[in-house]
Amino acid sequence: MEGWDLLPRVVGLLAAAVALGLLARRLRQNVIVGYLVAGLVLGPTGAGLVRPGADVAVLSELGVALLLFSIGLEFSFAHLRQLGRVAVAGGSIQLVATAAAVALAGLLLGVPAPAAVALGLGFAMSSTAVVLRELTDRSQLDSAHGRNAIGILLVQDVAVIPILILTDALGHGATAGAMMGAVALRSAGVVAFIAAAWLLAKYVLPRLLQRAALSGSREIPVVVAACAAIGAAWGAHALGFSPSLGAFVAGIVLAASPFATQIRADVTPLGAVFVTLFFASAGTAVDLPLRTQYLLAILALAAGVMLGKAAIASFAVWTVQRLPNVAVATGLAVSQVGEFTFVVSATAHRSGLLSAEWFQAAMATALATLMVTPALIGAAPAMATRILRRPPLPAARAHQERRVLVVGFGPAGRAVVEALRAGGVPFAVLEMNPLTVAANRLEFSIELGDATQPEVLLHAGVPEEMALYLLP
Known part of the structure; x- marks a missing residue:
């Protein structure tokens, strides 16, 4: 059967990810670094045993969706209201300013204007998967900079829709009116999806989960929870926007139910497998140049992008909150180039905006920033304190009053x-x-x-x- 051809690639990627993840741990590095290197080792740059494909990409994206579903279960609409000003204002400033800065830099380097805009839009995106994974592992989701980072990432996820439409339109020479119409149509789909997800999660899923829990079977509630997460991701994809955003919305709606904690515990192990596959497959998408001069150029580009994004995001958050330590820590946390950059760059490459050289440069730059991010997030609060020479604010603890x-x-x-x-x-x-x-x-x-x-x-x-x- 043709479908069985997928299994060797999945098993190979997961096995290499486990081996190199363990090696990364022994070297006191984050396991995500090992996962990314696994993709490089098995991908086109290395042994050439695994090449990026649509089937592996679907499984990888499912992993990110399950991760966002689990994160959504930690939140509620009250949490989102608290994020509101920083998320909308700070996230919007960060997106626009970063895209403009990268596009300007591209023009100065001789990149054609449409391609420079595409690079700017792609590099403006940060990594939802890596940042949320690290914040969760370090128990920093409810920290001040953690909440700010989540707000900015959510704005970026919403912006994926118009960014992809704009990128595709630039490649095909579409008019401004056609682009606005496409964005309006997709926006209406987002509103319809959120309304449908809210109704289902508010009135249907709690009853199903209660009956599943009363059945006495441990498997049935797990299946119901997995159906909710995967169904939300598929529904979002069917309407043309981010599956991870759809899963996050479903998680937020279910966060108010008494089943939220148990659902998260049931779904997390399943998501861990697919998220590992996501990081490993990200490495296979990169054809990293082997010659030293290109490698050094890409490392310099990655460093410049991260410094620029950190500065812009820090300023954006500071304009809203006026808390310098928190602003700098937030900027460092979202300074990488994210997984949606792969999607935006691929769209620009297919439409003829990006040459093969710039496409691979964008991929390699994204991978380099992702490999640095785990350590950077761990050090972000201390680095903010050292940069500003100010003591940090006391960390908020969700359970500090409970004994x-x-x-x-x-x-x-x-x-x-x-x-x-x-x-x-x-x-x-x-x-x-x-x-x-x-x-x-x-x-x-x-x-x-x-x-x-x-x-x-x-x-x-x-x-x-x-x-x-x-x-x-």
Whole structure:
């Protein structure tokens, strides 16, 4: 069967990613660096065993969508409202200013104007997959610079639609009216999708999840959650915009349900496999020049792009928040060239805007910035402090007021909760029975979750809790 031809490539990429990810860990580097190098080793530049293909790209994009779905479950519409000003104003300034700066630099280097604009649009995008993965692993999602970075990335994801339309139109010489009409049509599709996703996630999915949880089967809730994430990604793709953005919207709507914590724990392992495939396949898209002079030029280009993007994003956030440390840390976090740059550059190359040389230069530059990003995000707060010579703001902690976590709300758990309430001790409860969770959610903090899963305990605040009660 033709479909089986895909499996050797997937297995080869994953096996190489595991091996080089372990090597990266031994060298005290982030595993993402190992995954990216795996693609280079097996791709056209290296052994030539794996070449980029549409089938692998679909699986890779699915991984990013599942990652965004999991991140969305951590948020809510209230969180988005808090991001509003920084996301819309800061993100818009960053996009426009970065695109203009790169386009101007391209013109100075002798790149034709349409191609320079395409490069600017592509390089303005940052990596949603890498940044969110790193912020999650480092427990910085709820930090000030983490929230700002997420807001900017969301604006970029929304901007993918008009950017791709504009890039394609530049290559085919479309009129301004035709471009505006295409953008308006896609925007209407986005609004329709969000409305449909909200209705389904608000009224249909919670009932399905409750019945699945009451069935007593651990597999059924996992399948329902996976269907929600993958279905949202497919729906977004069918309407012509980012699958990861569609999955994120579905996650945000479900974040208000009592099943959010458990869904995230169930979906995360599945997403980890596909996200690993995404990073590995990104390396296969790059035909990195082997001659030293080209390699040095690309490294210099990558350094210039990251410095420029960091400065522009920092200024954009500072104009909105006036918090220098947070602004610089945010700018460093989104300074890389992201995965959508691959898509934008490929679109520009197919339409004749970018020559093969500039296309490969863009790909190699993106890969170089992605390899540096994990370490840069980890060092961003300290680097901001050193650059500005100012002490950082105290980090916000989502669970700083909570002191006790009660696992199980049976008779013994109820007795403990009553004692804690009587003593005025802050607490939260983890419970597996969805009916019990639904009946008590309005009275105190109680979440549906399996305490045997580390993901659930970490989300609940362990090991930050001062006391943990495990009760029948």
